[in-house]
Amino acid sequence: MNKATKEKLAGSLTAETTELLPFLPYLLQDFWELGSDPKAMAELIKNHLSLSEDTRVLDLACGKGAVSVKIAQKLQVKVNGVDLIPEFIDFAVQKAQEYGLADLCDFAVGDINEVVAREKDYDIVILGAVGDVLGNPTETLHKLKQTVKTGGYILIDESHLKDDGKPEDIQYKNYEYLSKKQWSRLFTESGLELVETISASDLESSENLDSVSGMAAISQRANELIEKHPDKKAMFEGYIRSQQSEYDDIDNKLENVVWILRKL
Secondary structure (H helix, E strand, O other): OOHHHHHHHHHHOOOOOHHHHHHHHHHOOOOOOOOOOHHHHHHHHHHHOOOOOOOEEEEEOOOOOHHHHHHHHHHOOEEEEEEOOHHHHHHHHHHHHHOOOOOOEEEEEOOHHHHHHHOOOEEEEEEEOOOOOOOOHHHHHHHHHHHEEEEEEEEEEEEEEOOOOOHHHOOOOOOOOOEHHHHHHHHHHOOEEEEEEEEHHHOOOOOOOOHHHHHHHHHHHHHHHHHHOHHHHHHHHHHHHHHHHHHHHHHHOEEEEEEEEEEO
């Protein structure tokens, strides 16, 4: 993993420094869903695709495999999941086996920048809440588009500024958030049709931890690490602050959405 990839990965997971990366599996051990909403993803796929045993799904930056496993379970399609963190992939493999889906879910450790350069002709590609790991929004859309066949679908879990929001209002600035209007223009320029949007406000409560319970879990794990590694206290406390800032942004300044786009 090169330095730039490490920095983007750290930023996408609310880490201020790449030194924190080895500790993220411990800090996030209480979460299975890492950003993306499996229910929304499955609903959009079911609503807009005719599925068969030959349907191919690619889940980029799959984290611990929640989206992959639940899509495979609900829709009975094959899903390939890729993530850079080995511990996340180990957990994903374990969950697939637990759900009896080992034959439908294939997980691998890998850099998604390398994956999108070689993988082609998928029916569906999924990218969930990973910031600028694939580049700026235009670059990201181009890379995703290359992995799916013509008429194929791209699902993106992202947050955009609320209608009255401004980039300078965001507390955790891991990358620049766009407005809904800016994203819409980029879709058109990239040759993608926006088919449907599901917003967080349209969803029933997620199985994942909310901002209060999530912060409590993260703070507990960070404090446990501070006891084990007192010399790294400032780093772990910085992570707590960054995570709180991100939760505050999501609760007050951003709208979380899942888009399904069709390649024209």
